[in-house]
Amino acid sequence: MTSLAINYQDIIIASQRIKGHAVVTPLLESALLNHRLGGRIVFKAENLQRTGSFKFRGAFNKLSKLAHLGQLNGVVAYSSGNHAQGVAAAAAHFGVSATIIMPADAPQIKITNTKALGAKVILYDRNKEDRHAIGSKLAQKHNLTLIPPYDDADIIAGQGTLGLEAFHQLQALGLAVNQVIGPIGGGGLMSGTSIALRNHLPKLDIWGAEPTGYDDAGRSLVAGQRLANALGPLSICDAIVTPMVGELTFPIMQRYLAGAKAVEDQHVLEAMGICLQELKVVVEPGGCVGLAAILAGSLDVKDKTTLVVLSGGNADSTMLSHALL
Amino acid sequence: MTSLAINYQDIIIASQRIKGHAVVTPLLESALLNHRLGGRIVFKAENLQRTGSFKFRGAFNKLSKLAHLGQLNGVVAYSSGNHAQGVAAAAAHFGVSATIIMPADAPQIKITNTKALGAKVILYDRNKEDRHAIGSKLAQKHNLTLIPPYDDADIIAGQGTLGLEAFHQLQALGLAVNQVIGPIGGGGLMSGTSIALRNHLPKLDIWGAEPTGYDDAGRSLVAGQRLANALGPLSICDAIVTPMVGELTFPIMQRYLAGAKAVEDQHVLEAMGICLQELKVVVEPGGCVGLAAILAGSLDVKDKTTLVVLSGGNADSTMLSHALL
Numbered sequence: 001m002t003s004l005a006i007n008y009q010d011i012i013i014a015s016q017r018i019k020g021h022a023v024v025t026p027l028l029e030s031a032l033l034n035h036r037l038g039g040r041i042v043f044k045a046e047n048l049q050r051t052g053s054f055k056f057r058g059a060f061n062k063l064s065k066l067a068h069l070g071q072l073n074g075v076v077a078y079s080s081g082n083h084a085q086g087v088a089a090a091a092a093h094f095g096v097s098a099t100i101i102m103p104a105d106a107p108q109i110k111i112t113n114t115k116a117l118g119a120k121v122i123l124y125d126r127n128k129e130d131r132h133a134i135g136s137k138l139a140q141k142h143n144l145t146l147i148p149p150y151d152d153a154d155i156i157a158g159q160g161t162l163g164l165e166a167f168h169q170l171q172a173l174g175l176a177v178n179q180v181i182g183p184i185g186g187g188g189l190m191s192g193t194s195i196a197l198r199n200h201l202p203k204l205d206i207w208g209a210e211p212t213g214y215d216d217a218g219r220s221l222v223a224g225q226r227l228a229n230a231l232g233p234l235s236i237c238d239a240i241v242t243p244m245v246g247e248l249t250f251p252i253m254q255r256y257l258a259g260a261k262a263v264e265d266q267h268v269l270e271a272m273g274i275c276l277q278e279l280k281v282v283v284e285p286g287g288c289v290g291l292a293a294i295l296a297g298s299l300d301v302k303d304k305t306t307l308v309v310l311s312g313g314n315a316d317s318t319m320l321s322h323a324l325l
Numbered sequence: 326m327t328s329l330a331i332n333y334q335d336i337i338i339a340s341q342r343i344k345g346h347a348v349v350t351p352l353l354e355s356a357l358l359n360h361r362l363g364g365r366i367v368f369k370a371e372n373l374q375r376t377g378s379f380k381f382r383g384a385f386n387k388l389s390k391l392a393h394l395g396q397l398n399g400v401v402a403y404s405s406g407n408h409a410q411g412v413a414a415a416a417a418h419f420g421v422s423a424t425i426i427m428p429a430d431a432p433q434i435k436i437t438n439t440k441a442l443g444a445k446v447i448l449y450d451r452n453k454e455d456r457h458a459i460g461s462k463l464a465q466k467h468n469l470t471l472i473p474p475y476d477d478a479d480i481i482a483g484q485g486t487l488g489l490e491a492f493h494q495l496q497a498l499g500l501a502v503n504q505v506i507g508p509i510g511g512g513g514l515m516s517g518t519s520i521a522l523r524n525h526l527p528k529l530d531i532w533g534a535e536p537t538g539y540d541d542a543g544r545s546l547v548a549g550q551r552l553a554n555a556l557g558p559l560s561i562c563d564a565i566v567t568p569m570v571g572e573l574t575f576p577i578m579q580r581y582l583a584g585a586k587a588v589e590d591q592h593v594l595e596a597m598g599i600c601l602q603e604l605k606v607v608v609e610p611g612g613c614v615g616l617a618a619i620l621a622g623s624l625d626v627k628d629k630t631t632l633v634v635l636s637g638g639n640a641d642s643t644m645l646s647h648a649l650l
Contacts, residue, residue, distance in 0.1 A: 280607040280638030313605030324642040
């Protein structure tokens with residue numbers, strides 16, 4: 001078997017680093033939704049994480065390790081907004097500067113919050129410029145460390161703490177779970193989480209979810225090689241619109257994932273509405289694609305217990321109003 | 326000193342009864358809000374409790390005790406909607422019938438959800454009829470047990486588990502809290518919570534919050550005796566519009582509370598908006614009066630750490646849309 005970028009022990013170490021700094025996000029359920037779907041759906045409400053998404057886990061783990069090694073100066077990151085806020089908050093914690101390269105069309109709330117966390121924000125054109133190239137150039141010029149959004153062992157291990165935490169919470173409730181589904185952008189969340197969950201639950205089925213048109217993970221898993229998305233109009237799922245899954249995350253997903261479901265905007269909006277009305281939480285479009293896949297009938301949940309990862313909550317008020325209609 | 330309806334030990338027993346049945350709701354924070362207010366605000370997000378409010382704690386504790394004593398048949402309750410859902414869910418758990426008397430002008434989501442949880446709903450006119458009389462009559466006629474919304478030792482002890490849980494969470498984070506503020510309707514939540522928190526934190530300042538026009542708790546605490554509210558138009562804070570604080574809850578609040586702050590609708594809506602945008606949670610109007618009091622400048626939070634109880638999240642989508650404007 002191919003050697004993977006991280007192992008279970010890396011996630012244990014990451015979970016020790018983030019302890020007391022990251023929120024232990026709750027598992028939530030809706031009796032009404034369970035009744036309607038004929039199965040039990042348990043949500044990991046990671047939209048309640050510090051900075052509003054799971055990205056804080058990976059960023060804090062990475063910066064904590066660099067600080068421990070005495071290698072932490074300023075950092076630079078490129079991000080559609082959630083990784084940006086995670087890196088900015090972690091940098092503020094460790095007292096170093098953060099420069100974030102964000103697409104000019106990112107939701108305003110993400111740009112505003114990243115600045116408010118003390119970061120310097122540089123905007124770029126998602127369709128014309130290469131964010132990795134901009135980041136690398138800045139890193140070299142100002143002697144900054146580039147913090148990649150997903151294709152990095154420490155980032156993947158940090159995101160994997162979500163899976164470890166969810167396992168312990170399920171265990172405390174005595175809940176046997178059959179399958180899990182969660183969002184895939186670059187794949188950091190679902191690759192790290194898969195390693196943690198499968199270590200404890202070897203028979204668990206693991207699924208990804210992504211927007212139609214940006215369904216590179218699903219197509220790549222079927223093809224057995226990484227395939228790119230065509231750069232196109234911004235999906236409402238801005239958080240998980242990435243050109244391609246990662247070089248490090250893909251082999252992990254190949255080993256553990258059953259596949260990835262592509263979802264339409266209409267089901268994403270319906271999922272957001274259910275989160276607001278029944279779970280009492282704000283989830284951004286890219287954060288609730290797992291539930292959207294279930295609502296679309298793409299994942300069979302009948303008579304099963306399904307863990308759904310809600311990965312982020314940084315939605316603009318106009319998007320929320322739209323989901324309430 | 327007057328003997329109180331419950332003591333700390335009753336809350337310990339209640340917490341053992343609800344364990345694994347109630348959600349351990351998280352403590353949430355917003356770095357941006359802390360920065361804006363110049364103090365640290367830690368939110369107990371009880372809107373994420375089962376059935377969307379703290380009421381599940383008291384109802385489950387009460388029904389669990391009755392079941393253990395072999396005294397649980399069907400139950401009847403009167404409620405503006407949150408106690409209704411808590412009682413309905415607990416009754417469903419123990420396999421007994423629930424009949425709920427609700428005001429005809431309660432938010433539709435609360436009526437719908439109460440029915441969906443399997444309860445029989447009877448609507449009454451808030452301004453013309455006496456809900457306690459209707460409930461007592463039904464209880465006698467059908468041999469049902471009346472589950473009061475707040476003036477009952479087991480209900481108060483159940484709500485007090487919120488305070489106990491918050492204390493342990495604060496302790497795990499190493500957070501020293503100076504003051505707490507939370508909503509008062511009948512006073513079950515803040516009386517139970519006060520006993521739990523003051524047992525561990527003898528110097529903690531405890532405040533209630535309630536809507537202007539329904540500020541009976543504040544006026545009663547000043548007067549040294551229970552004073553009623555005039556029955557009037559429905560406040561947007563429907564969950565905490567009660568005629569008067571309880572006979573059992575008032576002496577507890579007299580002993581532990583510093584007072585209660587009255588808040589205006591505009592600050593309640595602003596608080597709801599902050600909860601949606603910065604904490605990523607849906608809080609109903611009556612659930613966020615504590616934050617509203619802080620936004621209004623009624624409670625000094627500068628350079629302090631303040632625990633704010635968000636007590637419920639059962640808001641209609643029209644109310645949420647209003648808060649997003």
